[in-house]
Amino acid sequence: MKPIDLRSDTVTKPSKGMLEFMLKAEVGDDVYGEDPTVNELEALGASLMGMEAALFVPSGTQSNLLALLTHCERGDEYIAGQTAHTYLCEGGGAAIVGGIHPQPLAFEPDGTLDLSKVKALIKPDNDHFARTRLLCLENTQSGLALPPDYPARAVLFAKEHHLKIHLDGARIFNAAIKHHTTAREIAHGFDSVSVCLSKGLGAPAGSLLCSNATFIKRARRWRKVLGGGMRQAGILAAAGIYALKNNIERLGEDHRHASVLAKGLGEIGRIRVHYPKTQTNMVFVDIGDTDPANLSRSLGEQGILIHPAKILRLVTHRDVSAEAITTAIDGFKNFYLSTTKNSLQ
Numbered sequence: 001m002k003p004i005d006l007r008s009d010t011v012t013k014p015s016k017g018m019l020e021f022m023l024k025a026e027v028g029d030d031v032y033g034e035d036p037t038v039n040e041l042e043a044l045g046a047s048l049m050g051m052e053a054a055l056f057v058p059s060g061t062q063s064n065l066l067a068l069l070t071h072c073e074r075g076d077e078y079i080a081g082q083t084a085h086t087y088l089c090e091g092g093g094a095a096i097v098g099g100i101h102p103q104p105l106a107f108e109p110d111g112t113l114d115l116s117k118v119k120a121l122i123k124p125d126n127d128h129f130a131r132t133r134l135l136c137l138e139n140t141q142s143g144l145a146l147p148p149d150y151p152a153r154a155v156l157f158a159k160e161h162h163l164k165i166h167l168d169g170a171r172i173f174n175a176a177i178k179h180h181t182t183a184r185e186i187a188h189g190f191d192s193v194s195v196c197l198s199k200g201l202g203a204p205a206g207s208l209l210c211s212n213a214t215f216i217k218r219a220r221r222w223r224k225v226l227g228g229g230m231r232q233a234g235i236l237a238a239a240g241i242y243a244l245k246n247n248i249e250r251l252g253e254d255h256r257h258a259s260v261l262a263k264g265l266g267e268i269g270r271i272r273v274h275y276p277k278t279q280t281n282m283v284f285v286d287i288g289d290t291d292p293a294n295l296s297r298s299l300g301e302q303g304i305l306i307h308p309a310k311i312l313r314l315v316t317h318r319d320v321s322a323e324a325i326t327t328a329i330d331g332f333k334n335f336y337l338s339t340t341k342n343s344l345q
């Protein structure tokens, strides 16, 4: 039986339709700008974001790093969430490669950065301090779609304080579906946006960095420096085109599955589901005094994959069916039934 993999939406495999579309891709050397399929994907991505240009890159991590390197110089500072991907999960790339100094601060419970707290962290023009240059936001953040009016407020705030503003929109389409709006609307006014094709959208690899044409020209240079210039990348870009044309609306299904999962797990006494956090395709579960390794082992034996942790992050995606959600809930129930029977775990 195929395992039910709730570890991440990055585990999605290309569908038959996507693979067939990839096979037919026309390719060329993208470092020369001659791959028609990459060019088509970049044009499509840019238009969906309401931006002038886009750049196809191997990963979301590289896309964010390119944004940081293009917005900031050595000795500049960016402000980001304490648990933001751009701060916590990219190996310190901005500092290593760009000499760019991070200023983290805690996210609010709704996934936003409190703009008055951001304001207090902007350094005055003084030789003692790094030059605060950039504000980075994330949407969705831990499965939370930022409140609909927040992006525009943050954009205005950045303009008022002479900061550039970047959006790590790895899952921006999930946010758009949640709020019945478009990615273009959410991205409006940002100086740059990064979008992952390889998560819920189901492409095997790749992200798009979107911005104005001048910025993308400079980012393209950095992409080459980082070794991200791919040659006949149209085969991968085709998967991205297919994903953007076919797989955006169906993210709603993942959200519905996540709600069902949250509800089902909520009925199990010994764990606590973070309800308000189940807005898109992620369910967070506080397992209290349960041993994460035991739980993960038992679920694994039942064909359900999770990352063991005190607060579980369960992610729904196109390879997790409605039926699989029921099986997953039963898997948790089985574990708790058996541990109750033994009255230990």
Ligand SMILES: *Cc1c(COP(=O)(O)O)cnc(C)c1O
Binding pocket: 058, 059, 060, 061, 062, 064, 085, 086, 138, 168, 170, 171, 196, 198, 207
């Ligand atoms: C996955 C992710 C990235 C990075 O994508 P990779 O392709 O895994 O490098 C960036 N930001 C967020 C919020 C992500 O979830």
